[in-house]
Amino acid sequence: MRISVSEAKGQLTELVRRAEAGDEVILTRHGHAAVRLVPVHAAADAKTRKAVIEAVRAAAAAKATAGPDAARSQDVLYGEDGLPG
Template sequence: MEIPVSAAKAQLTELLRRAEAGEEVILTRHGHPAGKIVPFRRRLRGEELLRAIEEIQRSAAKKMVPGPDAAHSQDFLYDEFGLPK
């Protein structure tokens, strides 16, 4: 959502609610982007940080597609005589 700075002054509370809900709020001045309202994200610490890292690792592991290992990668580049394909 884009909104002029002059109009945003009167709607700040509503714009903050929208940003907290995940909507991107761009403030414009003379039709050009001048700023953005984004939700505040607190920093994770200690156990909470470790849990978040583990969750990201689990999520990434599910998305990984197995491919050739490094020991056999040359098989795709060279023929049986050691010449480039």
């Protein structure tokens, strides 16, 4: 459901009930989405997901090892004289 901020002022209690029930409630300003009402438990789930994603990224970064220098990666194709080998 999309509703302007000015219209939402008189319907806040009902909008909160709808958001708690799982309805998507988006408040708009000048026709553009400004905010979304979500239940607190849904926000907590988003924070938990974000924490898990960041933990996985940190673990992956810790396991990453440096590879060969890209500037020297073609050296195996050439001999000591600089000619293709």
